[in-house]
Amino acid sequence: MLPNWFNKWNRENPKDVFGPGILVGALGGAVFVAIMIVAWGQPYATDSLQTGPRGTGMSVPEFKAELAIPDPDIAELIEDEPYIPEAGDALAKDIYENVQVLGDVTEDNFNRVMAAMTRWVAPEEGCAYCHGDGDVETYGEDTLYTKVVARRMIQMTQNINENWDGHVNANKEVGVTCMTCHRGQNVPSDIWFKVTPVNASTAGWSSNQNRVTPLSQYSSLPSDALEKYLVDGEVIGVHSLESRSDEDITDPDVAGIQNAERTYALMNYVSNSLGVNCVFCHNTRAFYDPEQVTPQWGTESLGIGMVQEMNTEYLIPLGDTYPENRLGPLHGDAPKAACKTCHKGYQQPLQGTNVIQYWPELATTGTPVYE
Known part of the structure; x- marks a missing residue:
């Protein structure tokens, strides 16, 4: 009943029957997986949104299985x-x-x-x-x-x-x-409060980073990016690309290394809030060049300005109206909004409905x- 090659091999190696068994099992398993993929589809198949010229890696990949699932809140x-x-x-x-x-x-x-x-x-x-x-x-x-x-x-x-x-x-x-x-919900998800300093044993710049927090997207990046950019309106940008720049980093309109780290923290937050990557807004060959961005960059820039106004003109002034249990646990500050408060991980809130x-x-x- 068994193939001749197997009988011959078994006679020559009477004590080792596991090798061919594993081989046959692996081949059979591979055939089964291939049949299932053909019959039911590739569960990890992706679709890409092209955001720039071909061959530059400017695309936002998404799982087709996730794209087929509507935001459950749309039904409400x-x-x-x-x-x-x-x-x-x-x-x-x-x-x-x-x-x-x-x-x-x-x-x-x-x-x-x-x-x-x-x-x-x-x-x-x-x-x-x-x-x-x-x-x-x-x-x-x-x-x-x-x-x-x-x-x-x-x-x-x-x-x-x-x-x-x-x-x-x-x-x-x-x-x-x-x-x-x-x-x-009475209170929207993904609102935020001030959490810095996150390092009680340090002062200055070191007290803002190297601690995993939701505002740093669970990274070692600074945890005060939303506060500085979406409330205080500080400059969003990276430090000069020149090795010996004569720019005055004490000028509030000049981005230094600290601004660069905060900018990375903000961009990381935006990417996770919209479920996209960096090239959704930026050109891979020149992240720093505002003349080579995608159209989505303009939409996002307006969004940042909108959120700044929401926080400073509407949300923060309500701080004296809220009871204590609605205020921030560390600084007693009013709840504030950011990208994820609306987007919830989608490119458009409620998938553009x-x-x-x-x-x-x-x-x-x-x-x-x-x-």
Whole structure:
């Protein structure tokens, strides 16, 4: 029953039967794996997004299996057509008390937006999360901090959609709503607080790095990059490429070695936030040259400016409004946003789904446009 070569080999080597058995098993296993790959597909097959000239390595590879899986939060999006206002419709500010935003929206659309915000931010607590457990007559009171914060967040959302169109609608209409960050949670995931110094036994520059933290993306890079670049607005860049530069590194507009390390920390954070690599924005042959970047670099630059404004104009000023349990554990600072707060690991939040189309009330600081 066995092949002649095997019988001959077995006679000449009567004590060693493992060699051919292993060989036959390995060959059989390889054939089985090949059959499974042909039948079920390559589980680690990749697709590449080309971001530059061929042959330069400028591509962003992604697993096809992951590309085929939609962001699970997309299923939670609300599709609710707005009511087209008609002459004589009552406005929210004329019906309810203390309506400081969305007051010029009709009552029906106002209630529609409020119901959506409840599902986006507090699906379990309901209206009571911002208005308390009292009667409807008490909804105009600003007793709870959550209502004060929510009002400011509506203004921030309107500002983003109206004034940062180049970032949130770079390729097509996408926009942002409360759902973009909150995803059904009271507090969005991937917010951040100050964590430096991370080395209590050192001072100065050494106290900012060489400790694994979420802000350093679990690397030895500095942990204060988000603070310096997305709040303080310091220069993002690497040190001079000349070996003996006469640049004054004490000048805040000149990048030194420390700025270079922080820049690497920020870029590492951005890459992980969007699920991409460096060449998504930069040219591999000249990372330092702003004239050889990809179009995505411009979109990202607008995003950095947008986040700086979000933090300094909207989020940080709310520090005195929050209770202690909502503030940072080390410095008592207000929660802040960054790229991952919205993107959650995708190139576009919610994989580029148009989230603003049903919510014109959140698309502008002025009068909503209903189509």
